Structure formats: structure tokens, C-alpha cells
Amino acid sequence: MRYEDLADLPCSITRPLVILGDRWTLLILKASFTGVRRFNAFQSTLGISRSRLQDRLGRLVEHGILTRRQADDGDHVEYRLTRKGHDIYPILMAIRDWGDAYMAPDGPPAHYRHRDCAGEAHVQLACDACGTGVTARDITPEPGPGMLTHLRPPGSGRSGRQPD
């Protein structure tokens, strides 16, 4: 099995990870959220090699996570988050919460404050129905519609998989 084939598995954790799961991609997106838009700015703030950066930006554009366009005011190129890209923010905030908890011995390097009230923003995993916070132990995965169509793809007899 080639690595990219993991993207075919019926799992909404695996599929994004095939795109986002490498050394640089999430760091590039983090930079995007802090306002970085230009090729050279990404390169100097991250320390990534130019060829790698070019490759990663291209993939993100392919996947509709960033857009590449000429800036309004000038002639340079801008890479900006799409809505799909914007929605990656909770992933970064979940990573931050974990980083603050376990890799910040001197306290959090940054507070991420709600602009309106100066409170701090955190991710929480909660049940839609009862509203209470939950952890991994409170959750049972069970097959959903995307699993069923994967088990019997229309007009085919392929084998399927269990939900991960």
C-alpha cells in the first residue's frame, strides 16, 4: 500500500492527515493565520527551503485550502486562506491547547484572546445533544453514511472496512 492510498480509507481523520500530516503543511497554515501571505515571507519566517515551500503551497492551492492571486495594490503574489482553509483553525487551536498543557513549562508563550471580551479561547470536545464535555473514553465510533457507501460503492462489489 502506498502512503497516498490511505486517503481512500473511509476515515475522516486519516484523509485530512494525508494532506496535512507532514513537517511543514500545518506550520505554513499557522503562518497564514498570522497574516503571512507572500512566498518570501513564508520562507523566511519558517526556514523552509524554497523548493519545499513551492511544493507545499501548490498542494494547498490544489486542495482549495489556499488561493494564489496577484495582490490588489501591487504586482506580487498572495497566498490566502479560503473558507476551507479558515476552518482548519480549530485543529491548530487543539494543538495549541495540548502544547500549552505539556510543552510550555514557563506558561503559555501566547494568549489567544477573544477580541470582544479579552477572555481566552480554547477548544472543547462536547456532546451536541447533552452539551456536556466529553473525553476519548466517553465516545464510541459507529458506522456512518460515508462508511456504507464505501462498503457498497454504487455498481461495484468491492470490500469495505470497519470505522476507525
Next chain:
Amino acid sequence: MRYEDLADLPCSITRPLVILGDRWTLLILKASFTGVRRFNAFQSTLGISRSRLQDRLGRLVEHGILTRRQADDGDHVEYRLTRKGHDIYPILMAIRDWGDAYMAPDGPPAHYRHRDCAGEAHVQLACDACGTGVTARDITPEPGPGMLTHLRPPGSGRSGRQPD
């Protein structure tokens, strides 16, 4: 700058990513959450090469995310999540929410249900103070204690950085 040196930056997103941000590590942890504990089980469910798996499991144990021990009942080895590892779950759920939204054209492959009430669990980014849900646009990062000690490490005059 070598890649590992990114772990020295005062940023709670960058630091975890140096550990978790590669092709396999989060996939290994995802398998852990589904109950996979044994070397061969990881290898066959993920399709990772044995040498790579050995390396990644070793790193996760080093970082206190997994523990390696002999199973109670038998003679085989078990890799189990520590509390630190357990707390990675929200990261995986944030990835899943994004995957369900943008990479599951046939609907979610799996429902992650609250065991007690059968509701579905989702991550949300909310303000601790006012409780309202927020997005990237509502948030302003500002320096925290970990940034200040990084700017002036005790007994040194190193230069520091802005919060990312």
C-alpha cells in the same frame, strides 16, 4: 536552522508539531485510541514499515505519550496511551470535524457518539469568559508568560521573538 530547532521557538503550535507533525505519528495515535496496542497490530492496520514504526513508537514513549510494557495476561508487549497521550484526542477530533466537512462527500464515515446519550461529539472553539463560539477572526494573540521568559531567559541576554 535545523528542523528540530523549531521546538525551541516560543509557540505552542510549533512545539507539538515537531513531535506530531509527520506522516505517521498522528495515525499511530489514532490507532491507539481505537484500541490497538501491539506492534504487529499497528503495523498491519497502518501499513507502515516496521523500522519506521519502531522509530515512531520509541519517540512517543520518549515523550511520555505512550508507555511500553509487558501485557498483564501474557508475554507480549503493549503500547498504551498515557494521560498526556489521551489528551491528544481533541486534536484528532478537530481533524475529524474538518475531514467530515470537506473530505467526506458521501457523509461522515463514522459517527463519534457520546456513550451516555447517543449524541454526537464535536470540537468547538469557544471563549472561556463569555462562552460564545469564536473563529480565527475573533482572536488576537498576545504575549504570555512563556514568551517573556523566552525573551529574557534567567541569566542571559538572548534575543527573543514575537508570539506566533
Next chain:
DNA sequence: CGGGCCGGTCTCGTTTTGGAACCGCGCGGG
């Protein structure tokens, strides 16, 4: 015309990865 900045490409040496063979151990059966 000359220099600088821009995004982008090319080349080359290094690092990381995948695949598969190999190893030692403990166990269980013949």
C-alpha cells in the same frame, strides 16, 4: 542601462523512508 526585489526553478549532496530479510526469544506440539 543597472541593480534590487519578486516568485519560481534547477541541481546536487544529505536525510528520511519503505520493503524485506534476518534475529533472538518463549511457547507449544510431536
Next chain:
DNA sequence: CCCGCGCGGTTCCAAAACGAGACCGGCCCG
């Protein structure tokens, strides 16, 4: 006792990914 097997783990090599830096054409400005 010996043989085979499944286990976690290691070693080796070829292939892929990567980093560093030179290089390129386009554009603007002086």
C-alpha cells in the same frame, strides 16, 4: 528434545523526500 511459529525488534539497501544555494525572467525604480 527438537521443531516450527508468532512475537517484538534490528539491519540492510534502494528509492523518495528534503535542504541549501545557485540561477532565472519579470518588473520597477533610479
